[in-house]
Amino acid sequence: MDKFKAMQIFVRIADAGSLTGAARELGSSLPAVVRSLAAYEAQLGARLFHRTTRRITLTEEGRQHLERCRQLLAGLDEAEAALRAETSAPTGHLQITAPVLFGQMHVAPVVTRFVQRHPGLRCTTLLLDRVVNLLEEGLDLGIRIGNLEDSSLVAQNLGHIRRVVVGTPAYLRRHGTPRHPRELARHNCVRIVGASRTTWGNFQEGGRVFQVAVTGNLEFNHVWPTVQACAEGAGLGMFFSYQVEQLVRERKLRVVLEDFELPPRPISIVYPHARLLPARTRAFIDFARQEILQFRADGR
Known part of the structure; x- marks a missing residue:
């Protein structure tokens, strides 16, 4: 069996909350989704979902396996995206958020230089002194100050502040x-x-x-x-x-x-974990890590 395809179907079922919803999102038939899940569970030797006539819920083994599958699929997506990004110029609409003053001082100038380097790109930067849910508000990435609590985000460190x-x-x-x-x-x-x-x-x-x-x-x-x-x-x-x-x-x-003083707080650039990164997002992350002032590990 195609393990990666089976993983994708498993993750889609978990996200959709039903076999029917997963089949609809995948453009597949319900019997095909059911067969794929059954074969995958048999291959793993573990039940991933509790299933009744009305609902489907993850088992404890399913919850643990879901996170590992997300990581593996995200890694595959990122590897493919990185290869495509090397041969394509960033285009489209990039949406970024950052704290107001830090954004004014350190992020906005970087965004301006990035767009000047890639004129086929349009960028919107929202400077907000609140924690923004990137997925709910349709944003590609954000700059965060402080320890991160959202495990669905990937974080790359830019330094520390006091x-x-x-x-x-x-x-x-x-x-x-x-x-x-x-x-x-x-x-x-x-x-x-x-x-x-x-x-x-x-x-x-x-x-x-x-x-x-x-x-x-x-x-x-x-x-x-x-x-x-x-x-x-x-x-x-x-x-x-x-x-x-x-x-x-x-x-x-x-x-x-x-x-x-308390220990220094991290500054991070964050983006959704299990989502294919467009070339524009990946290009900005690489650019920002080089261009944004690198704050020392002790925050000084």
């Missing part, structure tokens, strides 16, 4: 440099509306993660004016390291409380 507390050298001279997060309570802390207004975190000490109470007389509903207020000496701010990287490098802002 969560840092910063202030201007002048502010720190006037008000003192905090040596422990508890000392933030006596500083003016410039905050972002939507984040916690009364606490900052998370910090760590001796393996314990904790937050601290903060106060301040300035709040903004966007990151960039909050960064600018800190750069003007209005107080201390807490940001992702990429958001203040240039100002820190120019010594307009200084990082404090480094010993209490």
